[in-house]
Amino acid sequence: MKRKIIIDCDPGQDDAIALLLAFAASDALDLLGITCVAGNVGLPLTLRNALKLRELVGRHDVPVFAGCPRPILQRLETAEHVHGETGLDGVDLPEPSFGADRRHAVDFLIKTCRSAGLNGLTLCPVGPMTNIATALVMAPDIGANIAEIAFMGGAALGPGNITPAAEFNVFVDPHAARIVLESGVRTTMFGLDVTHKALATPARRAAIDALDTPSGRAASQILAYYDRTDVDKYGDAGAPLHDPCVIAYLLAPELFDGRDCHTAVSTEDGPALGRTVVDWWGRSEALPNCRVITEIDANGFFDLLTERLGQV
């Protein structure tokens, strides 16, 4: 049976590739909807980018929703320095022929979770978790129907990428991340520990550049732009492809490994704001609430991505 999922995102070049991967895996994933949130850029742009990506692959059967325009408590911090003014600079995408669904993303999340049945669907947040947290606050009963929240965010063992301590998605809305991690729902974290091992090296990019499909051509342009900014920043052999890790995990969990740990989020103002505090060595009494992924078969991941993007 296909796994029912909702992708909650702020596209974003790496979000875009996550969406293209999910669209290309319609035999394995039942993508019930795409909910957008403010993050990399403001909500009107993340929504527009999601609509353009849907247009590219002609998947108008997948509804797209606008969600929360700002974090729960903090002012919105955006990342045009990484993603460009549009949030998705560097790629030519078609103008959307259809708009977003008029319902609010949080209403859609609640309604869909309620009708999914016990452990009936998986949520995949790859931006700040404002929409997911708001849904869990408004309707705590939905927790029982969520099999798993597999999210991109945080950093367990290494430094942050937006501050010395914090990864961008958790930093933008640390209160939302905390609500999700304290919700009691099964969570799986794809933080910088693992995503910085999923590097889009020149050889891996060349394989994607050779694809002759709408998704492949778009991914090639996206990675050319994305590589330029992140390679300068980190000095690695390629840019870390964060968000697609979540979708690849759903398709091929054997590519990933990690550890069950208690994971807290620092919501105090100060240098640790947005830090995910992962109890890697079991130092506290608190029980694990998160599977923290740190390992990836990066070649297997890029093989999967390339094969899928070559199909749609």
Ligand code: BDR
């Ligand atoms: C995360 O922040 C965003 O800029 C990316 O889309 C990704 O979700 C990485 O820290």
Ligand code: CA
């Ligand atoms: Ca993202």
